Amino acid sequence: MHQNEQRTLAVIGTGVIGNGWITRFLANGYDVVAFDPAVGAEARTHQNVERAWISMEEIGLAEGAARNRITFVRTIEEAVKDAYVIQENVPEREDLKKKVLEEIDLHANPEAIIGSSTSGIKPSTLQENLTHPERLIVAHPFNPVNILPLVELVGGQGTEQTTIDRAVEFYESIQMKPLVVQREIEGHVADRLMEALWREALHLVNDGIATTEEVDAAIVYGAGLRWAQMGPFLTFHLAGGEKGMRHMLEQFGPALKLPWTKLEAPELTDELKEKVVEGCESHAGDMSVSKMEDRRDEFLVKLIDLVEDYWPESRSLAKSGQ
């Protein structure tokens, strides 16, 4: 594959996720060839890219990046034949995804990377019937795809390590933060976490404890602010005072037995405790809890200052013209 061929990417399926990929690819200076059988798909994509482009200019465009370097074609074959990376984003149905991937497999360059945006299906399942399963990888992004940096990369039993390595390089080159998931499971990692929170949220609404708006407020004004900088483990590492996660698990570990949430907790064995404590301590490196608190606080003060214009009640105020 020639260098200039690496400038062409294919996007199969142009819903919310597909259009996010198109915007990100174009803003990073690529040519994009797209396929979607839906009526009006091309017009919707142009509309979406147009809307999102202002953000991409703000973030900074790659040299030569242009909104019009996209072509819609009539077949999957035409879309994928010259593409360096093929991003598949058809609806989340296993039979449909497998059928589309088989068609892609038939026409793609053997050296291409085929990335599936599936949020739940394992790569080993997707690659079952492919002639070149070694180039298939799950590359699962987060909405809005053109802005959020996370992409989960998951190889299946048939995926070659070089595909994973090349995928890391490619997604990093388009300003993303690839998280290589070591063991494939349904829902990968991030959606497992989000789905747990989502299910609990549905229970709270279903049981009449809180409205959807109250559930959202319970996240936005509290934990949500912390999670932009620090995940659940480091957050609790800092809740334990100077002794960090070790103290936290001693103090709050017993609460795992309480009937909070309808999610059954794992047994807090010594082995699990050690895994968690060592994970946090190694992640924290030689930075003390108090030093990390300083960083967190400095960040949070700036964040709240930023976010105040965007919080729900400022939206309401904006609405009523005040």
Add this chain to the structure above:
Amino acid sequence: MHQNEQRTLAVIGTGVIGNGWITRFLANGYDVVAFDPAVGAEARTHQNVERAWISMEEIGLAEGAARNRITFVRTIEEAVKDAYVIQENVPEREDLKKKVLEEIDLHANPEAIIGSSTSGIKPSTLQENLTHPERLIVAHPFNPVNILPLVELVGGQGTEQTTIDRAVEFYESIQMKPLVVQREIEGHVADRLMEALWREALHLVNDGIATTEEVDAAIVYGAGLRWAQMGPFLTFHLAGGEKGMRHMLEQFGPALKLPWTKLEAPELTDELKEKVVEGCESHAGDMSVSKMEDRRDEFLVKLIDLVEDYWPESRSLAKSGQ
């Protein structure tokens, strides 16, 4: 109670949460009287207030606010007798909390508000043996208490509505966003959501799917960024395209049946669907999904720009002196 007596607040228990309250109260111009039987508590509080004060100056101090307007006393009686609001933050053990609250109840002004920081216990349980249960409320904050605005207010069976109303007024006056929880349950609302995510995170680590660092990355670079501005419901409202939550539930509803997470999902009945869709639509008001997307994107671009200096790898870089 005279106006000037309303300038005195009591803090019972000065761990991470109690010290956060003290800092917030002082920064808002109050006098604070504190009690904690632990050796060295007073010194630790001064150290904590000192460390946190730089953030409070950044946020903006109330007129007359001073770090030294705090007094440690030797008994709960002395601490609470002249206080307008008494904030209880002793360790999360039901028997201990009840004992301390009975002591507070004995000496507090009948018109005082007694706020418990409990993260899990129901107010009806806490007020069981009080002479004046009507002034007891759960006022559950989030770490760091001096910076994060969320406080969950939950009344029990014995709590008077006026106590809830006065509490809303008080916590708003110290720059917080009170969320009045209509029905008391263990863990209130926010901690139910966080605990669900936390339990799933422990499962992922326990099952060897991801390290603590990878779990954190899966939040920080994706959903965590969105949650600073928008909770799980509005987030999914925007994932559904122009038709919002209604389309989202049609498309992803079936995934609730999948074995993602170990949290069992509620049955997605028509009634629950309507509750969720109507909740989102009423929350969104007359703002279209596409208008909300514009706001979200504008916010996210600014947020990522801000957060880049605070993300884990920038910490690692800082550590190695690069």
